[in-house]
Amino acid sequence: MIHHISIDAHNPLRVASVLAEIWNGKAYQFFYPNSYHVMPCDHYGTGIVVFPKGTVWVPGADTQSAHLLPAVSTDLVAIxxxxxxxxxQQQIEQIGQREGWRVLTREQGDGPFRLVEFWVENRILFEFLPPGFEPQYLQTMQPKMIEQILGQPIQPIAVQG
Structure with a gap:
């Protein structure tokens, strides 16, 4: 289970506010300047941390913890x-239109399951599963179904040393 992820944004407060609205959750100031934590207030501790664009995690030296630094980043990300x-779905589409962000509902057939592509600041992809979309996702993401989609058994990948 993934409990939280972090992203960067041109406008962290606006992005955090929009994500909190979609999640029916809350956003609050995080410990790093101009950063916000968004949470749906569930019992899993789920959250998204939104940092200023270009903020990166850097490994600490020796026994030091990771820390944050401003850096140069590209506009699109793999995350x-x-x-x-x-x-x-309709509320998500309305919120995206209001923000001027790309929103596309992907039907089954366009992919293995339905979802709503929600492009935060038109650069970060969230695949939202509104009510009724989740069962299809959960059914698809089972090992036997993945093997059917791939047309072969899932094989462990050997670590190259």
């Missing part, structure tokens, strides 16, 4: 997440 939300 994305599929998240079940209580908000309806």
């Amino acid at each position: 994305h997440a599929a998240i079940s939300v209580p908000t309806t």
Whole structure:
């Protein structure tokens, strides 16, 4: 289970506010300047931390913990997440339109399951699963179904040394 992820944004407060709205959750100031933590207030401790654009995690030296630094970043990122939300497909589409962000509902056939592509700041992809979308996702993401999609058994990948 993934409990939280972090992203960066041009406007962290706005992004955190929008994500909190979609999640029917709350956003609050995080410990790093101009950063916010969004949570749906569930019993899993689920959350998304939104940092200012270009903020990166850096490994600490020796026994020091990781820390945050501002850095140069590209506009698009490889990070994305599929998240079940209580908000309806129509509400998500309306919020995206209001923000000027790309929103696309992907039907089954366009992929293995239905989802709503929600492009935060038109650069970070969240795949939202509104009510009714989650069962199809959960059914698809089982090992036997993945093997059917791949057309072969799932094989362990050998670590190259």
